[in-house]
Amino acid sequence: xxxxxxxxxxxxxxxxxxxxxxxxxxxxxxxxxxxxxxxxxxxxxxxxxxxxxxxxxxxxxxxxxxxxxxxxxxxxxxxxxxxxxxxxxxxxxxxxxxxxxxxxxxxxxxxxxxxxxxxxxxxxxxxxxxxxxxxxxxxxxxxxxxxxxxxxxxxxxxxxxxxxxxxxxxxxxxxxxxxxxxxxxxxxxxxxxxxxxxxxxxxxxxxxxxxxxxxxxxxxxxxxxxxxxxxxxxxxxxxxxxxxxxxxxxxxxxxxxxxxxxxxxxxxxxxxxxxxxxxxxxxxxxxxxxxxxxxxxxxxxxxxxxxxxxxxxxxxxxxxxxxxxxxxxxxxxxxxxxxxxxxxxxxxxxxxxxxxxxxxxxxxxxxxxxxxxxxxxxxxxxxxx
Numbered sequence: 001x002x003x004x005x006x007x008x009x010x011x012x013x014x015x016x017x018x019x020x021x022x023x024x025x026x027x028x029x030x031x032x033x034x035x036x037x038x039x040x041x042x043x044x045x046x047x048x049x050x051x052x053x054x055x056x057x058x059x060x061x062x063x064x065x066x067x068x069x070x071x072x073x074x075x076x077x078x079x080x081x082x083x084x085x086x087x088x089x090x091x092x093x094x095x096x097x098x099x100x101x102x103x104x105x106x107x108x109x110x111x112x113x114x115x116x117x118x119x120x121x122x123x124x125x126x127x128x129x130x131x132x133x134x135x136x137x138x139x140x141x142x143x144x145x146x147x148x149x150x151x152x153x154x155x156x157x158x159x160x161x162x163x164x165x166x167x168x169x170x171x172x173x174x175x176x177x178x179x180x181x182x183x184x185x186x187x188x189x190x191x192x193x194x195x196x197x198x199x200x201x202x203x204x205x206x207x208x209x210x211x212x213x214x215x216x217x218x219x220x221x222x223x224x225x226x227x228x229x230x231x232x233x234x235x236x237x238x239x240x241x242x243x244x245x246x247x248x249x250x251x252x253x254x255x256x257x258x259x260x261x262x263x264x265x266x267x268x269x270x271x272x273x274x275x276x277x278x279x280x281x282x283x284x285x286x287x288x289x290x291x292x293x294x295x296x297x298x299x300x301x302x303x304x305x306x307x308x309x310x311x312x313x314x315x316x317x318x319x320x321x322x323x324x325x326x327x328x329x330x331x332x333x334x335x336x337x338x339x340x341x342x343x344x345x346x347x348x349x350x351x352x353x354x355x356x357x358x359x360x361x362x363x364x365x366x367x368x369x370x371x372x373x374x375x376x377x378x379x380x381x382x383x384x385x
Contacts, residue, residue: 012306057246079240122248128219138209158221177356188345238308
């Protein structure tokens with residue numbers, strides 16, 4: 001069952017975010033105006049994030065309602081209150097103790113602490129995106145992808161530094177293999193003709209771009225490690241976490257879009273004023289943006305359902321491995337469909353990534369087999385009694 005769930009999560013993440021990438025590419029090109037004026041690009045990353053987080057919150061809520069237990073209240077279903085069977089010290093709602101289970105240490109449920117953790121993740125997510133976008137103004141896109149491919153490293157570092165969490169030895173090997181493989185694949189690709197150099201960049205542009213990228217990676221790592229900590233400390237499903245993180249993300253980005261903010265480097269790089277007004281005017285004069293915007297939000301929302309399902313059952317390292325290797329499989333699919341040529345170094349990188357995935361799959365299969373053997377022995381003991 002665990003292998004089937006993992007396979008479904010991988011298929012869901014790959015398919016939804018492949019369509020999501022197509023919509024994202026469409027949003028990056030100019031849209032025709034209804035008055036016949038020159039086409040213009042849609043520049044509001046804040047509004048795009050608002051659309052995706054709002055639809056993701058709605059999809060998570062619908063999923064929770066469809067899967068809720070008949071005895072659960074709405075507050076229990078969305079994870080803001082524990083069900084009676086989850087009360088402390090093994091005591092049921094009727095006051096009787098479960099004889100088969102010993103008393104557990106008291107772990108009081110704190111709704112405020114849980115919501116604060118969700119808000120913390122939302123702040124990290126909302127703050128990370130502008131720094132990643134700003135980095136592209138100073139470094140090339142291949143350099144950006146190369147840095148983002150090492151996301152497994154900050155995820156593991158943040159887990160160790162912030163929450164003192166330890167991992168099995170094979171996890172470190174998988175991280176090293178996947179990171180090295182994607183680095184080889186991205187770095188040893190055929191050289192592309194560079195764009196005209198920008199003369200308005202400062203002499204230390206590369207350092208500024210790398211600094212922005214490091215901030216983006218650190219915030220991504222803090223987000224994933226905080227999600228792991230919330231899952232470990234509180235009894236919630238991945239969809240409950242998805243619901244509240246996206247609710248807070250929607251609130252944060254909505255506030256940013258309606259405030260009359262001045263020009264702020266990285267955080268608010270657009271012109272001073274209320275961004276929402278300019279966005280609505282752009283949509284009115286460029287109606288072609290509506291379809292890709294909805295496609296982007298819809299596929300991103302469905303993709304997040306698979307992402308949080310993976311996070312709940314397999315952890316952030318497995319999730320990060322899936323999201324990173326998706327780039328490799330997308331490129332390999334492109335090679336087959338469009339007959340592109342890969343360098344020997346890129347084939348080596350792909351082989352290293354597959355080796356890392358194979359190690360993870362082998363260990364998981366071995367663990368599942370060991371658990372089944374233990375369960376069979378326990379059943380045999382019970383039958384003998």
